[in-house]
Amino acid sequence: MGLNAEIILQAALDRVAGGWQAEAVFTNHDLSLTRFAGSRIHQNVSQTDATVRLRVERDGQTGVASTNRLDSDGLDDLARRAAAIGQKAAPNPDAAPLAGPPAEAVHSRIGWEASTAAADPVQRAEGARAVIAAGSQHGLEVSGAFSTESMHLAVANSRGLMSSHQGTTAKLLTVMMDGKGSSGYAQATSPDIDEIDAAAVGAEAAERGARSAGATDLEPGEYPVVLSEYAMHVVLEYLAEIAFSGLALLEGRSCMPLGERVMGDTVTIWDDGRDPSGLPAAIDFEGVAKQRVMLVEEGIGRGVVHDSVTAKRAGTTSTGHGLPAPNIWGPVAWNLFMAPGTTPRSELVAGMERGVLVTRFWYLSVVHSKRGLLTGMTKDGTFWVENGQIVRPIRNLRWTQSIPEAFSRISALSNTSQLILADYSGIAARVPAARIDSWNFTGATVAETDR
Amino acid sequence: MSGEVIERALDAAMGGGASYADVRTSEKRIESLSVKDGTLQGAESDLTAGFGVRVLVDGRWGFAASANSDPSDAEQAALRAVAIARASAIGGGSPVILDDTPPERGTYQTPFVEDPFAVSLDDKLRLLFDVDAEMGRVAGLTTRHATYGAVSEHKVFASSAGAHLEQDLVECGAGFTVTAVNDDEAQERTYPALGGQMVTGGFEAVRALDLVVHAQEISEQAVALLEAPQCPSGEMTVIIDSSQMALQVHESCGHPIELDRVLGMEASFAGTSFLTTDNLGVLQYGSSVVNIDADATAPGGLGTFGWDDEGVPAQNVPIVSAGRFVGYLTSRETAPIVGRQSMGSSRAGSWRQIPLIRMTNVNLRPGSAGSLEDLIADTDDGILLATNRSWSIDDRRLNFQFGTQIGWLIKDGRRAGMVRNPTYTGITPRFWGSCDAICGPSEWTLWGVPNCGKGEPMQTAHVGHGAAPARFRNVQVGVGRWG
Incomplete structure (x- = not known):
């Protein structure tokens, strides 16, 4: 798309008069997605949209407006609406301050790959076909999605800040089922579509799907577990909300007090938006450059991420994790990393006398934020392990578990890690697999005929 | 979005080989207000407009969407949708067959008494600050938060089968949330439901929620929950x-x-x-x-x-x-x-x-x-x-x-x-x-x-x-x- 973000942002700022300070945020997403189910492509879409969000501020009064009409009339209307709201707004002494210009302007393309930006529907369809072929060999119904996205975020304000980041994401995921209860899952995510091996993704899910056929019940209770990278990722996704947010800490609902031991000493977690081994995003929506933030260091709560509002309240500086300001959600750790351990991945299961191997967690919910208590289901390949061997697939289980407690009982972490992108939140994390001494399974899935 | 966008998109899609095509245009306006702990946290007006073209080519779906309202962009989007649909065939499988719903023409408008976008910003903010003040009378709260939102959307649907439908939809709603926290507990109460209440209709629905009337009781419950016994098992x-x-x-x-x-x-x-x-x-x-x-x-x-x-x-x-x-x-x-x-x-x-x-x-x-x-x-x-x-x-x-x-x-x-x-x-x-x-x-x-x-x-x-x-x-x- 031929839009010049800097010109559009400046045009928006130029329309703000009357002594207002202003911040303009430009976002442009070009997203294409090929979706398959029943072993055929059933949805195939392409969308492009660019938006400018204008925040004006004067003596504590703030007004915000956004538009995707980026012509002259659209920007005129944008500035008029923002100022009209600002003039009526009650002053807020705690309003988010506009970020000052950094010593060195950030214009990042870390994680932008031409291969992904140029991907076409034929390339995605061929990837889908490879996955479908892998599942069909095992008689499995194949579903999934292959997406490619180019994202451009640029922020400018009347204090002279002008920052930008451009990135790309390619993601291929699949679920394969036999219609009688078996299910397998695999996902590959990278800034570079050429790094996505569709056949390997298909083979991984097919192997799991075939192996999970004929699952039987397991009585709920506390069992040792091996959590695959997919399961570990979604746990970190929820810790971002209840442990790593500066707002959760300030409001007293965090499960992670700083300076105290909250997890086992093998657990080290940080956020780094500039690490190319993740899905980089070098700036936040306030234009602030992302800092690397140590969150948990050898089990000790070390830090939280901040935006300009929470930083001001906490008497510190923004770490570059702000959503478009103002907002009710607070800062978000989008680019998480968990340090791998020393155990070869294959030995996680081999080292478990008896317990449950979990491929994936599903539909988590926060039961009690201060206790770090979550509930969810297992999904897409759950297995019973005895003497270090998978002995049978088991039906999915419900669990209700405090994550700080569980992460205090990690007995081994794989010496490898995998980059995974969340389905709902968009949080990316590079995580290892883990063996945990105890996990509280609180319910079983029964067949629908069992009433 | 002009009628020409719809016509050009449908013509381009059918000319490109589609057996069926439809176009949806939409212009949506969103207003959101938020008062937290006695201060105006957010006041925002959002506008988004664009169109999407959906096509069936040889029984396969393709879809492309664009925010650009120039008729030439409509043609490009339609042809992009056709190309995507052709790529869908690579996956194999059986073709899509639609039911025989007859094409209709008509208009629809959400019924309302009081247009939420015609109510002054002052009145809406006064309501939220009044709710906040009532919550603020209760000691022991950690946070209090009142919200309001409204949406209006004008959308047009047209298909190659002859359908042409225009709709104007209006939504609005409001609610509040309080939290109370101590060393062990973080308790939350919301009214009238988690996230408030939202309806299709006018501002009369927000007035009917009686937020101010309920603010004190709900706030007191949040504080009382800190010391309440744990639910039995x-x-x-x-x-x-x-x-x-x-x-x-x-x-x-x-x-x-x-x-x-x-x-x-x-x-x-x-x-x-x-x-x-x-x-x-x-x-x-x-x-x-x-x-x-x-x-x-x-x-x-x-x-x-x-x-x-x-x-x-x-x-x-x-x-x-x-x-x-x-x-x-x-x-x-x-x-x-x-x-x-x-x-x-x-x-x-x-x-x-x-x-x-x-x-x-x-x-x-x-x-x-x-x-x-x-x-x-x-x-x-x-x-x-x-x-x-x-x-x-x-x-x-x-x-x-x-x-x-x-x-x-x-x-x-x-x-x-x-x-x-x-x-x-x-x-x-x-x-x-x-x-x-x-x-x-x-x-x-x-x-x-x-x-x-x-x-x-x-x-x-x-x-x-x-x-x-x-x-x-x-x-x-x-x-x-x-x-």
């Missing part, structure tokens, strides 16, 4: 309040009746369904007092409209009749697979997205158990659970666990005391089979759910659920370790 009789029943209907009925899920089309993301097609008309989903319908014509519902995004008129269809499962939510592509015509529940989250099967207003019909107080009086031993706090359900929509913000034990037909952190869990048909009483029409509320996620790329739908308080026997309550 075990099998109990539960009475579930109206707003939590809406969530229960949403998760355990609304989603599993989506026929695209049933057919596996959402398997990789939203999941599948236990309500497979062999169960239609056969399965006893719940007890005989359970009646559920999908009513896109219900006044005020967030799932109320004139036509869905495939041009099918809004309808009211039975889903569960006297406990028996009898109907699905369908689209023009999926309905023929079960021998039916689309009942009009295919909707897109925005102009950027394709229509998917979404809930309309999936409503639990009121029963004959009178008022909530009547139902409590009729219960010897149990627990009343109110206002959603957490929700989780498996991919087939069988195994659920929900938490509510507050509970009250019931002894000998009376509330015997507040409990904190209540949770309950169950298996969907077994749970609905244990329903033995539903309150009457006076307790029935049509709740708005504006955050229903589904599809890839994920879409957010606005849907509705009418419900009255209901009673269930032998439900597992108090899940997990709370020592």
